[in-house]
Amino acid sequence: MENENKPKLGGGIIALSVIQLIIYILMLIGTIFVYVSKDKIIEILNNSGTDTSAITKAFSTTNLIIGLVLTLLLIIGIILILSRKVLGVYIYFLSILANLIVTIVSQGFSAGILIQLILPVLTAIFIFQKKEIYGFGNKNANINM
Template structure:
């Protein structure tokens, strides 16, 4: 019974994963919609400026899509108890933070907001490190 209890992920990992998956799915849908040319034209008429003038170009959207997909992959691997999932998740999160700082400048509020879920995920995974083969 106790061995079976130790093999479970835990509520923290599952909760953070579900929250992150929900955020990622919304971001994925939004990014895909932004790539549709007719939507770009409608958005340009609403805002009065094309997306390029607003600082949104297709390259940034595609980079965002790739990072969202990699974060989802990392979360799925974490839920499957694979250590590589944690590495993917943390590396992509760090890359997103660095990219955000390069593109938008350093903002402490943005940095704190970007780190809350990854820090919680790391904490909960550390508490269950035996499941991921991280203990020695």
């Protein structure tokens, strides 16, 4: 029997992935909850005399579906990153980029966008440090799709 020693992921990738998985699963649950009960939420806010124009725009079906799809892609990407698949790295960072573009187009640029990029930048740093796991930087590496 061959003893294959696979390089370990490292604590940084694992810790950030678990933190992000928890965040994105909660976002997924929250998005589904808002989608199911958005009419009731808007009705309650209208009855209290609150201006709901911005909330109605944020709770539009299009925005909720886009958020739901991007959140699902991020969860899939993180799971594949933990499985040492290069496809997960591509899915994760393309989803982050798409989420960034959608946020800027729909809400405009704000300081909150920069805060959202902290965990993806840290993830990129840790993945770059362990790039041999995913086959980056090695022309002869077998890419695990």
